[in-house]
Amino acid sequence: MNILFIGDVVGDAGRRVLLARLPVLQERLKIDLTIVNIENAAGGFGVTDKILRECLAHNIDVLSTGNHVFDKREAVELVGREPRLLRPHNYPVGTPGSGWYVGKTRTGEPFAVLNVMGTAFMHPVLDCPFACARTALETRPEAVKAVLVDCHAETTSEKMAMGWFLDGQVSAVVGTHTHVPTADERILPAGTAYISDVGMTGCYDSVIGMNKDKVLRRMVQKLPERLEAAEGRATLCGVVIDVDTKTGRSRGIQRVSVRED
Amino acid sequence: MNILFIGDVVGDAGRRVLLARLPVLQERLKIDLTIVNIENAAGGFGVTDKILRECLAHNIDVLSTGNHVFDKREAVELVGREPRLLRPHNYPVGTPGSGWYVGKTRTGEPFAVLNVMGTAFMHPVLDCPFACARTALETRPEAVKAVLVDCHAETTSEKMAMGWFLDGQVSAVVGTHTHVPTADERILPAGTAYISDVGMTGCYDSVIGMNKDKVLRRMVQKLPERLEAAEGRATLCGVVIDVDTKTGRSRGIQRVSVRED
Amino acid sequence: MNILFIGDVVGDAGRRVLLARLPVLQERLKIDLTIVNIENAAGGFGVTDKILRECLAHNIDVLSTGNHVFDKREAVELVGREPRLLRPHNYPVGTPGSGWYVGKTRTGEPFAVLNVMGTAFMHPVLDCPFACARTALETRPEAVKAVLVDCHAETTSEKMAMGWFLDGQVSAVVGTHTHVPTADERILPAGTAYISDVGMTGCYDSVIGMNKDKVLRRMVQKLPERLEAAEGRATLCGVVIDVDTKTGRSRGIQRVSVRED
């Protein structure tokens, strides 16, 4: 099974390149399952009903998120209504929605996706993602072999630790949140595909997808500045993971990057 | 001028692969200037006199560091004595040593290296790296065109912001500290080579170079655990930057990665 | 029931004033139950078997702790063996020891103590203290009316929020960790005694109980410095809480401060 996982979609530029390039990618790479992190799709901050519908209408199977999931208040209701829109699973018990989704691909192959958020330098501080992952995976139906984990975290150490923690138990641990793709994709010894960060999908003439002049003013002058998603030619960043559906182990992981003309 | 910059050397494994592979790399890539971040060379924490001598004896021109620079107390004295061993330049005025070095390559080409540390999620909290960089660069002798900046920082946003801040003023801004190489190397519009992180030099069957069992115990069980540099086959990670010495602008930046047998 | 709660005992100076003044305080204030936070008793960092025995031999009923609980490795074993030595209850399930203690005073009055740690700016990051408190309190035996909570946290907001969260459900929420007594002791509307921090027990000619020259060197020069508990005339800081054992509500809370001669 070929899983395409695409990193944090940022603003209009991110959504534009995502929707424009996805069909070709899916066909060319023979994708069975498409997962996209959209925590920054709404102008850089959160997700709206309109964006959710748009994504689901474009052959995206599951949408993951992170610390920005509830930036738009309507998302509290959205995650409760649409199980394919994940919020980090380590939110407190009782939070609307879930970070664990079990489904079937268009061709009937079962799969699961888990979305957790790190706690190092992250806000809000959620429950331990390691304990959360362990508990969620115990509920995996026997028939589900392909399991992808989106570990949304700041530090490379927390993400790499999650990779080792789950090695052999899931098909892939992919990192998000830093908005920069890392070059450390690999298959861990027990068969779990791993990458520290897949990078964002948006305009890279920016600071992590946001207008660079505004970020610089904030960082250099320390003055408050309302950040905005950057405009300009955008790039889609993701990974393709080849999972053996008999065992759930991964055979390969490759970075994918496509830029707008 | 070809500059080889190598990321955070971690422990014995890191030093071993560094010293073993450096000569071949320098020759094959026609390196004129070699800079290595050694903040983690002494068992993962800091640098010693012995390590410093060893590096300087192996054709390394400048050694940069970061938040771990003073983990071994003797380094306070080392940076005061050896100008080629940099500590972040944004330490308070009066701190022994410097983070700004102006020198000449073996072939007589002038160059400068600046080492700064980010303030986001970093300890200790130093002075603003942007203001510090601006001030340091004002002292650049006219003849010095090739200038490399090691921006040792946690967040991709702070490093990318530094890239834009210095674009056109320095030959390269290379990130260190996360110990994972990023895949975003490029030449910014005004000629500055940039990468968010060059990755570490050490054993990657680890969590950022440290023994993974110990890190996992700390992260999962939250119990104190004395971390140790990981042992095992090590990988050297760095970048080669091709600088036009007439203008100081970069023409290319490429990731380099070499693994022990 | 009169409960004496004494804040973070720091080093030799803290233990000295604690043991010297406790008997008189207990008698003069007609104390029924004595609880002491000893996370910093061993030279500023953690607790040892010797210190634990010494405290239990001096009429202290329960010992609470915080982020420093495991600074001395032997404490992992101590909390597993001695239920009167609490570690924050929101450590992961499976951690040795407990942060919830149900006992009886010398006169046979039942009571309970809960020790939780905040997550804002604290290391390690434990599970949510609010959810943890809720769960722990559900196990309170009906006969236990007097319940004291030591909320070990950095920010006033997290501690005050805990006060409101538990108002009417416990007899007292007392804060520790900042090592400075606050002047906001009061009875909340539903009967819970509250103070943001009881302050430390140790030498106040210091920075939070540690040698001030060393702290200043670290803060001003940003150089690593091994901190040591301060020596000099020490002060014991705590609160006395008057609990109605019929209802568990508090009738009064008063700060107590006694200095060595």
Added chain:
Amino acid sequence: MNILFIGDVVGDAGRRVLLARLPVLQERLKIDLTIVNIENAAGGFGVTDKILRECLAHNIDVLSTGNHVFDKREAVELVGREPRLLRPHNYPVGTPGSGWYVGKTRTGEPFAVLNVMGTAFMHPVLDCPFACARTALETRPEAVKAVLVDCHAETTSEKMAMGWFLDGQVSAVVGTHTHVPTADERILPAGTAYISDVGMTGCYDSVIGMNKDKVLRRMVQKLPERLEAAEGRATLCGVVIDVDTKTGRSRGIQRVSVRED
């Protein structure tokens, strides 16, 4: 000289009690100089032109602030125009306004006020407050003996360190930002009055002045919640410091707390 320093005024409730009680306090305590931290005066976040005028019209001599100073964008302009409205002095060189004010009381007595912000767990990260204070104090005119420092910081350690750092060089170091008064007011050995935090001026049936239900929702449920200043009976918190204007040393410091009827 009697200096009245009043802590963080929060929202309407804070302004109401401030303006209502100030005249009586000033008269009863024979106040020569009144300084008020107003970083939270505008609904909990920042300061406006209207609030600034109102304060200056009510016999307040100097207004200090902290991390919230620029929450309302107009404050960038206000601090540039009105020297009596301080922003933390350790903002970057070039920031509008100043954190250092030299003036004369109504009776012609010279004084100075310095406002600095800590860097531990504070946002934005400013320059080192210790170095900043040292530099600012070097510009003190010889005739100015009475100098008060508002050290706006999160941790007790950073504030206490500032107290020791400046002991004997200024008349007082008073802490702000945690919004809870501490009970550690004292005269340090070389004559500097010190308190870790003077507490806020606002409604204490709240979490640090903000509506407690909203804070609890944010802390317990981890959901975003727009915070609002709490309404209800408010309390003014401050300290009165008795400074010997011959030497600049303090003779006494006392907490002041007045509640609305």
